[in-house]
Amino acid sequence: MSTAASSIIPALDWQDHSAPYEDILYHKAEGIAKITINRPEVRNAFRPRTVKELRQALSDARFDEGIGVIILTGQGDLAFCSGGDQRVRGDSGYKDEQGVHHLNVLDLQKEIRSCPKPVIAMVAGYAIGGGHVLHLICDLSIAADNARFGQTGPKVGSFDGGFGASYMASVVGQKKAREIWFLCRQYDAREALDMGLVNTVVPLAQLEQETVAWCRRILEHSPIALRMLKSAFNAGVDGQAGIQELAGNATMLFYMTEEGQEGRNAYLEKRKPDFRKFRRQP
Numbered sequence: 035m036s037t038a039a040s041s042i043i044p045a046l047d048w049q050d051h052s053a054p055y056e057d058i059l060y061h062k063a064e065g066i067a068k069i070t071i072n073r074p075e076v077r078n079a080f081r082p083r084t085v086k087e088l089r090q091a092l093s094d095a096r097f098d099e100g101i102g103v104i105i106l107t108g109q110g111d112l113a114f115c116s117g118g119d120q121r122v123r124g125d126s127g128y129k130d131e132q133g134v135h136h137l138n139v140l141d142l143q144k145e146i147r148s149c150p151k152p153v154i155a156m157v158a159g160y161a162i163g164g165g166h167v168l169h170l171i172c173d174l175s176i177a178a179d180n181a182r183f184g185q186t187g188p189k190v191g192s193f194d195g196g197f198g199a200s201y202m203a204s205v206v207g208q209k210k211a212r213e214i215w216f217l218c219r220q221y222d223a224r225e226a227l228d229m230g231l232v233n234t235v236v237p238l239a240q241l242e243q244e245t246v247a248w249c250r251r252i253l254e255h256s257p258i259a260l261r262m263l264k265s266a267f268n269a270g271v272d273g274q275a276g277i278q279e280l281a282g283n284a285t286m287l288f289y290m291t292e293e294g295q296e297g298r299n300a301y302l303e304k305r306k307p308d309f310r311k312f313r314r315q316p
């Protein structure tokens with residue numbers, strides 16, 4: 035397992051849950067899960083195994099009732115993530131150990147968006163290519179002052195026409211999104227802040243402390259309100275899938291009411307449901 039020295043001051047006494055993983059680190063503390071891409075020798079580029087493990091950890095954090103907010107980050111000071119590992123790029127995707135070609139980062143993107151808990155990108159160093167898209171689709175991005183952002187797709191024969199294009203345009207505007215993709219320039223943390231790509235910029239050493247402070251603030255708030263807001267923000271951009279997510283939350287809330295439960299109880303008790311006792315809200 036690779037690790038890189040970091041000047042980022044740890045903010046919590048993290049419990050280590052990394053044992054089953056090879057490409058990532060996974061920690062939990064005080065209701066916060068931290069998922070770290072741990073391939074600093076390639077600037078935290080992802081291969082299919084990395085994405086598989088990220089999806090497993092994200093799912094664990096989602097289903098852990100003790101977790102209210104999730105941090106996604108990269109190991110070390112130099113990179114959040116440099117996108118797909120070009121060394122294992124085959125002719126139709128990224129090759130796994132069995133030789134199967136994947137674009138499984140697209141599944142991870144969808145899972146971050148549909149995760150009912152806030153996901154925060156904690157970005158030190160480069161967030162480039164598919165790594166830039168990963169920070170983009172997180173709910174919030176906290177950047178260190180050494181962070182650098184950009185897409186490289188048209189330079190390396192790739193593009194993300196999904197969230198990487200449409201959601202980016204909704205964040206930074208159509209003109210800026212086209213500039214980012216067409217010119218493949220890099221932007222420093224201040225430029226990223228100015229165009230609304232990140233929420234705040236802090237000195238590198240304070241990156242985790244600031245991120246944890248944002249997490250703690252979020253943890254004080256109503257989980258259902260946060261869940262509803264996340265799906266409401268997604269709904270406008272994500273089409274039918276976004277509406278499904280928002281509607282799913284409405285159904286969950288309905289199941290939690292006496293009125294919803296009357297239907298289930300009547301069925302199980304083999305009687306007619308009595309919905310007359312419930313108020314008809316104006």
Ligand SMILES: CC(C)(COP(=O)(O)OP(=O)(O)OC[C@H]1O[C@@H](n2cnc3c(N)ncnc32)[C@H](O)[C@@H]1OP(=O)(O)O)[C@@H](O)C(=O)NCCC(=O)NCCSC(=O)CCC(=O)c1ccccc1C(=O)O
Nearest residue numbers: 075076077079116117118119120160163164186192193194
């Ligand atoms: C990130 C850099 C700007 C960092 O530069 P620097 O600090 O000078 O370090 P280097 O010396 O360049 O790199 C150190 C070391 O790491 C290796 N490395 C870095 N990035 C990668 C990578 N992505 N893959 C493989 N290896 C990498 C580098 O070769 C060095 O190793 P040595 O052995 O020492 O030579 C700079 O490194 C850089 O520009 N990297 C490449 C960025 C890039 O082009 N990434 C790929 C973009 S395409 C992509 O991510 C596709 C993603 C995807 O799966 C997808 C699929 C379907 C739809 C959409 C997408 C999507 O785009 O998301």
